[in-house]
Amino acid sequence: MMTTELKRTGLAGVEELYQRRGQRARELSEQGAKVIGYFCCYVPVEFFTALEMLPYRIQGGVNEPITEADAYLETIMCPFIRSAFDLALKNRYDFLDGLVVPHTCDTVQRIYDIWKYYRKPAYSHFINVPHMLQPSSYEFFKQELLTFRKSLEEFAGRKMTDEALTEAVRLHNENRALVRQLYDLRKPDPPLTSGVEILKTMVTGMGLPVLEYNELLRSVIREIRERGGGPGKKPARILIYGSVIDDISFIQLIEDSGANVVMDDLSTGLRGFWHDVEPTPDPLDGIVNRYLDKIYCPRTYRPQAETQEKDLDNRFGYVYKSAADFQVNGVILYVIRFCDTYELDAPDFKSYFQKKGFPVLYLEDDYSAGTLGQLKTRVQAFIEMIA
Numbered sequence: 001m002m003t004t005e006l007k008r009t010g011l012a013g014v015e016e017l018y019q020r021r022g023q024r025a026r027e028l029s030e031q032g033a034k035v036i037g038y039f040c041c042y043v044p045v046e047f048f049t050a051l052e053m054l055p056y057r058i059q060g061g062v063n064e065p066i067t068e069a070d071a072y073l074e075t076i077m078c079p080f081i082r083s084a085f086d087l088a089l090k091n092r093y094d095f096l097d098g099l100v101v102p103h104t105c106d107t108v109q110r111i112y113d114i115w116k117y118y119r120k121p122a123y124s125h126f127i128n129v130p131h132m133l134q135p136s137s138y139e140f141f142k143q144e145l146l147t148f149r150k151s152l153e154e155f156a157g158r159k160m161t162d163e164a165l166t167e168a169v170r171l172h173n174e175n176r177a178l179v180r181q182l183y184d185l186r187k188p189d190p191p192l193t194s195g196v197e198i199l200k201t202m203v204t205g206m207g208l209p210v211l212e213y214n215e216l217l218r219s220v221i222r223e224i225r226e227r228g229g230g231p232g233k234k235p236a237r238i239l240i241y242g243s244v245i246d247d248i249s250f251i252q253l254i255e256d257s258g259a260n261v262v263m264d265d266l267s268t269g270l271r272g273f274w275h276d277v278e279p280t281p282d283p284l285d286g287i288v289n290r291y292l293d294k295i296y297c298p299r300t301y302r303p304q305a306e307t308q309e310k311d312l313d314n315r316f317g318y319v320y321k322s323a324a325d326f327q328v329n330g331v332i333l334y335v336i337r338f339c340d341t342y343e344l345d346a347p348d349f350k351s352y353f354q355k356k357g358f359p360v361l362y363l364e365d366d367y368s369a370g371t372l373g374q375l376k377t378r379v380q381a382f383i384e385m386i387a
């Protein structure tokens with residue numbers, strides 16, 4: 001396993017890592033580690049850990065105007081993907097040795113070929129993740145992951161043993177449990193930590209080796225418990241549902257408008273941490289089940305239930321349960337413009353939560369700090385309404 005000295009601990013460590021995103025990956029790359037960039041929650045990060053590589057979740061930059069990518073990509077596509085590719089064109093991801101892309105949505109699928117063609121990573125792989133859950137999907141996905149495993153072994157120049165994979169599963173399950181412990185600190189009213197602190201920690205961890213991330217999480221949890229206090233009581237307790245938020249500015253805006261952001265179901269938030277990989281005799285089976293069936297993103301169609309009510313419960317019941325557990329009194333549905341995946345899901349999500357008695361604010365965003373002012377008025381009006 002990649003064992004390296006962790007120089008940054010606690011919330012000060014998070015702050016430093018957040019402000020200099022990519023810096024730790026760059027340091028490890030300079031020390032000879034192979035760093036592999038990936039998108040979304042569907043890439044089994046356990047594979048990289050088992051081969052002592054560093055998985056690095058690729059992010060965009062809401063504060064950086066898109067100036068290069070528009071020469072290659074249409075402007076009517078996901079601005080998060082355009083932004084991430086723009087950063088790649090500006091050499092911000094020059095520490096990446098490889099790129100792994102799962103078929104989350106068609107936009108992310110297309111960026112795979114474009115990135116490969118123009119950035120020429122030393123290693124690249126595309127994972128075909130079934131969109132439907134039926135018995136054959138599991139066998140198909142297992143074959144896909146076997147192909148991925150083989151190709152990654154060839155790049156690493158060595159085999160991934162089942163023992164190493166089992167140990168990687170253990171470490172990443174520990175990581176998921178620590179993230180859930182961190183989230184539990186938001187349950188009291190007032191919460192012990194802010195949404196801004198949580199997002200900084202989550203975004204930071206996506207670029208660290210799992211051992212370092214686990215140590216960082218332990219130190220952050222300890223510090224928050226010991227310091228007492230926190231962001232203070234505010235009249236609104238908000239849950240955010242959506243895809244990618246990898247910059248604190250939007251969360252900051254909500255918290256500055258008189259609310260505590262106490263829960264999320266975001267691709268860059270808790271979505272990848274709700275469920276562990278179950279230990280199975282062949283560790284790959286647990287990985288297949290967890291990545292295919294236990295990540296609730298609207299890109300996957302689950303078998304329809306007999307009634308619409310039951311169907312909505314199957315899709316969103318876990319978010320509703322967490323909203324109740326965390327005493328939420330308002331829900332923000334945050335969708336990045338041109339994201340068909342979430343736009344198609346939004347009406348069902350909104351009506352489901354409204355029927356459950358929650359006020360819902362549906363926002364479509366350009367993934368740019370420049371449009372925050374437009375969102376501010378709507379967020380403030382929403383918080384005034386529920387407070």
Ligand code: SF4
Pocket residue numbers: 078080081104105106107108243244336338339340341342
């Ligand atoms: S935000 Fe939507 S369109 Fe963009 S990568 Fe995620 S799922 Fe795809």
